[in-house]
Structure formats: C-alpha cells, structure tokens
Amino acid sequence: MIAEQPLHILAFGAHPDDVEIGMGGTIAKHTASGYRVGIIDLTEAEMSSNGTVELRKQEAERANVALNVTVRDNLRLPDRGLRVEQEHIDAVVRAIRYHRPRIVFMPYWEDRHPDHIQCSRIVQEAVFNAKLRRYMPEMPAHQVEQVYFYFINDSVSPQLVLDISDVYEQKRQSLLAYESQFTKPNGSDDLVATPLNQGYVERVEARDALLGQGRGMAYAEGFMLKGPYQVSLFK
Template sequence: MNEQLDILAFGAHADDVEIGMGGTIAKYTSCGKKVGICDLTRAELSSNGTVEGRLAEAKRAAERLGVKVRENLNLSDRGLFLSEQSIQEVVALIRKYRPKLVCTPYHLDRHPDHGNCTKIVEEAFFSAGIRKLKTAHQYAPYRPNKLIYYMINGFHKPDFVIDISDFMELKLASLTAYESQFQRGPETVETPLVNDYLESVEARERLFGKEVGVKYAEGFITKTPILLNRDLLGEHE
C-alpha cells in the first residue's frame, strides 16, 4: 500500500508549485510532514530547456524541499482540458496517496494552463470520493479534507498567509534548480522568467509578510472557511 501524504500539490508544469508554495512545503517537511508534488505535463512546449533537463531540475528542486514523492502525469502541454482521461488520472493519484490537503494554482493567472490545471484538479477532488466512479487504477475512493489555491504569476488578496521567513532561502534554492528556466544562457529565448522573475517572487512574499508582521509569507486562497483552534489573538505559533 502506498504511503499516505499530508499534502499533495498539483501544477501544470515543473516549477509551478515551487513558485507558489515552495516555502510552505519546506516548512512542513522540516517538521516531518509528508508532501508530494504532481506535475501534469512535461512542459514539452517551454521556450527554454528540454524535457529531460526539466525532469532532472524538478527532481533536484524536490530534493531541496524535502518532498517525499514527485510524479508526472505526462498530459499534453497546452492541452490541459477537462476530459475523462485527465480527471481520472488526477483522481487515481489522489486515491493513491490519500492526502489530507490538496493544493492547486489559483485560476486567475496569465498562463491558461495554470487555470486549466485547476479545473481538472477541482473535478478530481470531488470525484475521488465517489464510490461508484472507477478508474484504470483500482484505488479505493477517498476525498481529502481541503482544497486550497496558491499563486504563481498573480498577486491577489490572499484569504490566509503562511509565515515562511525561515524557509525563503530554501524556496529560492528550489527555484534556482531550474537553471533552464530562470538563468540566461547563450541560446536563451526571452521570456518573463529570465527577466528578474525570481526577484519579483521574493518581493511578493516580502509584501505578504509585511501585511502580517513577518519577513516573508506565502498567500493562499480558499473557497471554504479556515478553522482556527489557535492564533485568534494574532499570536504566532
């Protein structure tokens, strides 16, 4: 039987999850939580890098964050649309790892694949718990406790933030693992990612942190309320 995960984060491409919530992942793995990442595509249409190189970079990034498992569903880059196949692939992964929490990109983003990834994950999140829904992978029905949304390219008002002040360096280390995406080379194609992108990500997390009185924070959005058992008085745990 596969080991249950505490958190399973989905992204359209390798580096999406790290951009949005790499610090949060590092924070949770540092205290023993089991985290997994699933990239829906191999980013085969990316302007820079190769499929093989991107897979190796994703492996290095996951290791730096302490991620337990990283999977790739090998769906078509720029072909992430709601289909029975795409939904069932994500359903199978949710049932396989039985995470308590599922994370996916916030749908308002300049890249259509990010929003399309989330449509698939939302459908699968619900369908994974349907007993009569069968997939090619015969895992037992299971529905996680909660679905939350992280930001990739956007800067939106978060419903809650997580203090990553002690883990910002690890977040940036996971992103610099993607040399093909964020560093210039002799054959680099001009994209937003090679034009001070990491600096803008750091600035965003600094601004979110300033809102709550810490150095860095990552922002998240949720469609359902967050239950607080502690910290109602603004005291940091």
C-alpha cells in the first residue's frame, strides 16, 4: 500500500524536535510554496530526561501546525537503541516507499548525540534499499532523487545554504512548541537541567543568524551532500 499523493520532501529525525532544530525554516519555506513535506521521527524520545511520550507527541503536533507539514509519523523504534540492523532499516524503507518522496533529508553523519549518527546511517541504508525491486518486494520500489543532510548539534561549513529569514518566526514557534525540552527548570517543577533547557533555542537562533550573516541573510540553514549537486546552468 502507498499514499495517495507522494511527498516532495521527507525529513527523518531520531527524536521529535530534531528536524525542527536542523531544518524547520526550510520546511516552512517549502510548505508556504505549496510543497508537500513530511516528517518521520524514528523514536518517541522515551528516554528523555524531561517530559513524557504523550506530552512530546502533543508538542510535535503543535510544531506541525507551525510548519504546516503535510504528514508526520513516528516509527516507534527504541530511543538510545537505534541500530543499523534490518528491522530498523526496513521500517524506514517502508516509510520511503509509502510516501515516495523526491527528496530525503536526514541528520548530518557526525554529531555528538549517538542517536543522530545512527539515524543518519539507518536512513542512508534505507534510501539505497528502497530502490531495489527485489528487496521487500511486497511494496513497489522507489528511487529518491536527492539526499541532503541537516545539522542538529555539530556543524561544519555547509555546501548548500538556504535563506529562511522570511519564515524564521515559524521555525522559532516550532521549537518553542517543545516546552518540556527547552523550558529552563525553576525549582518548582519536575524538570531537570539538561543542555536543551540551558539556552539551547537561543544558540540555534544564533547559529542560524551567524550562517546567514556572511551571505547578507538574517537567518539561514545549511546542508551537506555526499554526492555531486547537479545543475543545468551556472548562473
């Protein structure tokens, strides 16, 4: 079974909020232009120090509204248990074949969080396997046209940069939707201090502003590729 309408873009993250951190502005910019964009979270972030699975689901729904995504799903793979193994790869293959995206985004292959690295490796394997017609033949094979990598915690000089200045408020609102993750403990609540609630959103905004600064943009998001980027003309 496949979706009635294919997606233009499908973005994968290990946890709800990963995609918003790395490319929330890119999603908002494309949905505003009429593109069908989906997000797939591999885990429910059940190992997070703050919040609950149910609360994180509600926060993701609010982020979806801010970014106007077409569809969002969660594969419910184990948080802190992601592995490059067939069960996890096949779950992503099914998502790719079901939604038939033209473009797939995933976390950059180097990051201080092991789950982000594992997510990147799993999705890379799945993108390759999804095009093999004898692999999981119960679903039609699908060839993704292009793969891009977004940054979460750690970054290098990007190969591609997108101006997201005009939609930055939408990205900001998608991040602020995750109150359980980014709200600083005040001593009277059940939150504990983590790197995420010690000014993390402000650091993401500063990173996006710094990336745009040298290019005459208020805010930008950067991306990497592993293969050549094809153009028809240099302009």
